Amino acid sequence: MSAPTRRERLRTATLSEIKDGARRLLVTGGIEAVSLRAIARDMGMTAPAIYRYFPSLEALVGGLAGDLYDELRQHIETARDAAGPEPTEQLTQMCRAMRRWAVGHPAEFTLIFGNPVPGLAEFTDSCVDPDHPGARFGAVFLGPFVELTRSSRLPGPPTHELRRLLDGHLTPLAVKHGELPIEVAYAFLSAWTRLYGLVAMEVFGHLSWAVDEPEALFETELVALLTQMRPDDAGDGLTPGAARH
């Protein structure tokens, strides 16, 4: 409540200088360039001093990952808020924002969405905590899906089929975000894995053997994905049963 003491100010300043240094190393040289000695060197310090701020390198990287989750989430929330009230339009802009951030920050994206870094396992596992940055991130994407189901039936396998295949297997999601209609949960997970596949393959370079301009493929997939999400308005041949007009 009271004003921070001088000591506290110095401490938080050093703390963010450490994180800034770590991020700079991450961006320029990838995760394996992030070392306590290099961070300390850049700060004009010695490596053991950092142990006054983080118990280990892994903890430092974990903290950095949390910050990145929040940064990406805010980036996406901004895009959503600029998109107006229509959930489909919101989703479009959010997916684009996701890709834009990932392509513009490949090292950061890799850290939080790539292979679990050895010591980051506990960080990934601790996602059961709803306050976890990863869980907060997921909630942002879930929002428009919940909204979507108010106005229109979602496509995909029929409800009884979904129940047969998925019932009881989505408990972590239910625990975190409350009980959801199974169609909503499935539509969300389906879209999320598709978005992840597209973006991760591009950022990791697993698409370059086939595609020149990954953005073109992304936009094409995005159209297909969102057309499925909006069964009323029949943009193309993908729309189900209730034929337009």
Place this chain on the structure above:
Amino acid sequence: MSAPTRRERLRTATLSEIKDGARRLLVTGGIEAVSLRAIARDMGMTAPAIYRYFPSLEALVGGLAGDLYDELRQHIETARDAAGPEPTEQLTQMCRAMRRWAVGHPAEFTLIFGNPVPGLAEFTDSCVDPDHPGARFGAVFLGPFVELTRSSRLPGPPTHELRRLLDGHLTPLAVKHGELPIEVAYAFLSAWTRLYGLVAMEVFGHLSWAVDEPEALFETELVALLTQMRPDDAGDGLTPGAARH
């Protein structure tokens, strides 16, 4: 042509012993456990000896990655050959085989389909070579898609839309596998990124915050994906225009 000399036999034996050791370390401790010193230790050798067989650790890991590509490809080819002649059925079994291998060999999957390992960049980039294990791998999945288009129209955005969005951006694919109808190329890439997203998220642990039993989600997505690929037989509401019945 002639029988290998004694020296050659010893050399190839040592070479595969090195690779076996590397793989064992990869499986038990992840990529960061693979070190020249550890491999040599397990063989009763010293680390510099390995430089008679590989110019660097990165080269060794690159060779291992190539072997893994081939192993996975053969695993998937076996599944395809056991699935009979129907391309949709082939694709189903191939996707399942892909996931099975990935879940059963997470460290290996991570090596070839995760973040590019620092020194593996040149390996990834050299995929322009059609003899590259990665390119051969892609060709296996492409096969059934080409086959599919003979019997049925593929779903997805209409051709003129695909041309508008993708024309000229798929040249690497065309260079490698010959000119393909744009619907085939798109259907293939779409399915491939979806499969990748599902499998990679599961293996990397990015799904555990939402899903108990990733296989259930996988099977659900697989049904949805393949139903789209088979517009004639209308399993669910996803089938386009030409309404069944």
Place this chain on the structure above:
DNA sequence: TTGCGATAGTTAACGGCGTTCACCTTAATG
């Protein structure tokens, strides 16, 4: 004001890593 304890930094060291170099042994070859 003095003294004391927590805080933030240092240096030195341990063991691990990739890699290079000089050296040695052994196997194949003319």
Place this chain on the structure above:
DNA sequence: CATTAAGGTGAACGCCGTTAACTATCGCAA
């Protein structure tokens, strides 16, 4: 048989994370 190349060793260099012992300084209470 002499030579040459291949395969392997040991020592060393410069990285790395981490620990331990030590020191200076800052802020607060007697």
